[in-house]
Amino acid sequence: MSRATFFEVEILDVTSREQLCFLDKVEPCSTIGEIKNLFHKSYPQWYPARQALKLDPKRKQLRDDEVLQNLPVGTSATMYFRDLGPQLGWTMVFLAEYIGPLLTYLLFYFRLPYVYSPSYAFTSSPHPVVTLACACHTCHYVKRLIETIFVHRFSHGTMPLRTIVRNCVYYWSFSAWLAYYINHPLYTPPSYGERQVNYALVIFVLCEIGNFSIHLNLNHLRGDGSRCRKFPCPTKNPFTWLFFFVSCPNYTYEVGAWVSFSIMTQCLPVALYSVLGFIQMTIWAKGKHRAYSRKFKDYPSIRMAIIPLIV
Numbered sequence: 001m002s003r004a005t006f007f008e009v010e011i012l013d014v015t016s017r018e019q020l021c022f023l024d025k026v027e028p029c030s031t032i033g034e035i036k037n038l039f040h041k042s043y044p045q046w047y048p049a050r051q052a053l054k055l056d057p058k059r060k061q062l063r064d065d066e067v068l069q070n071l072p073v074g075t076s077a078t079m080y081f082r083d084l085g086p087q088l089g090w091t092m093v094f095l096a097e098y099i100g101p102l103l104t105y106l107l108f109y110f111r112l113p114y115v116y117s118p119s120y121a122f123t124s125s126p127h128p129v130v131t132l133a134c135a136c137h138t139c140h141y142v143k144r145l146i147e148t149i150f151v152h153r154f155s156h157g158t159m160p161l162r163t164i165v166r167n168c169v170y171y172w173s174f175s176a177w178l179a180y181y182i183n184h185p186l187y188t189p190p191s192y193g194e195r196q197v198n199y200a201l202v203i204f205v206l207c208e209i210g211n212f213s214i215h216l217n218l219n220h221l222r223g224d225g226s227r228c229r230k231f232p233c234p235t236k237n238p239f240t241w242l243f244f245f246v247s248c249p250n251y252t253y254e255v256g257a258w259v260s261f262s263i264m265t266q267c268l269p270v271a272l273y274s275v276l277g278f279i280q281m282t283i284w285a286k287g288k289h290r291a292y293s294r295k296f297k298d299y300p301s302i303r304m305a306i307i308p309l310i311v
């Protein structure tokens with residue numbers, strides 16, 4: 001085989017521009033994932049999931065499935081390396097993020113000693129809504145754990161450890177705060193009594209089923225094992241018909257579940273958590289909506305990001 005059939009790849013540090021590695025005789029059909037593996041041999045501390053490789057320091061990192069000969073580089077490529085920091089697999093990430101709130105809430109529900117004053121240790125609330133709220137909260141997080149293990153097909157293998165720590169602090173501390181108030185011995189049940197609780201429960205259950213239906217729908221989009229984002233569409237399941245109006249109905253249902261939980265418990269910290277979740281999910285949904293509109297020329301113009309006809 002002649003030399004011209006091989007590529008040379010120079011890898012520079014993105015900040016110092018110092019040369020970290022020079023790979024010659026790289027097969028033209030090598031993927032970025034394979035180049036990361038070669039780089040890893042020289043730097044064992046930077047395993048592939050920690051590496052970001054870019055052709056331009058200011059542009060997006062290259063995907064692992066991109067092929068060297070399809071990049072605009074000729075036969076000698078210069079790539080810029082950035083260390084993404086320690087990583088954890090997605091399943092571990094979500095287990096850490098979701099098991100925390102699940103267990104934290106139960107500490108307050110069972111009123112473990114030192115949670116409230118000692119005379120309330122292991123007592124239970126006289127209000128049925130407190131037990132119902134605990135059941136809803138537990139089901140919500142059990143559902144998320146089940147989806148993480150069996151339903152979601154993530155495109156990225158890992159998440160940076162510092163992001164996980166930030167997310168865990170957010171989810172764990174918020175659930176402790178909500179649980180503290182809802183299970184407090186001085187908690188007062190909703191103003192409109194059983195009627196308010198029952199209506200909220202119906203909306204909560206519908207939103208949870210809707211959220212699960214959308215996650216199943218997204219799972220089917222990756223049925224062929226691909227990692228790219230496809231055109232999401234409604235199916236025969238009526239819960240997916242929200243796709244006619246929004247790009248991220250899973251977020252719409254998630255917000256609906258938290259709003260109904262706020263109404264059911266009539267608890268201010270829950271309402272605050274719902275508002276923060278709504279803001280965060282709206283930012284993500286708008287980003288995804290823009291990406292769909294850019295990628296698919298025939299993307300329906302009636303679709304909004306998260307709230308039909310509004311946002």
Ligand SMILES: NC(=O)c1ccc[n+]([C@@H]2O[C@H](COP(=O)([O-])OP(=O)(O)OC[C@H]3O[C@@H](n4cnc5c(N)ncnc54)[C@H](OP(=O)(O)O)[C@@H]3O)[C@@H](O)[C@H]2O)c1
Pocket residue numbers: 152153154155156211218219221222228229230231232248250251254276277278280281284
């Ligand atoms: N309460 C809160 O504050 C809060 C905040 C965020 C999320 N959540 C909950 O967590 C759930 C998951 O959140 P998320 O941000 O990961 O949702 P997401 O971005 O919609 O992703 C859900 C799954 O579907 C895949 N997916 C999404 N769009 C796809 C497409 N067009 N084609 C193929 N696969 C696609 C994703 O893969 P990749 O993303 O790996 O490509 C991921 O595996 C949400 O639906 C919500 O219920 C709650």
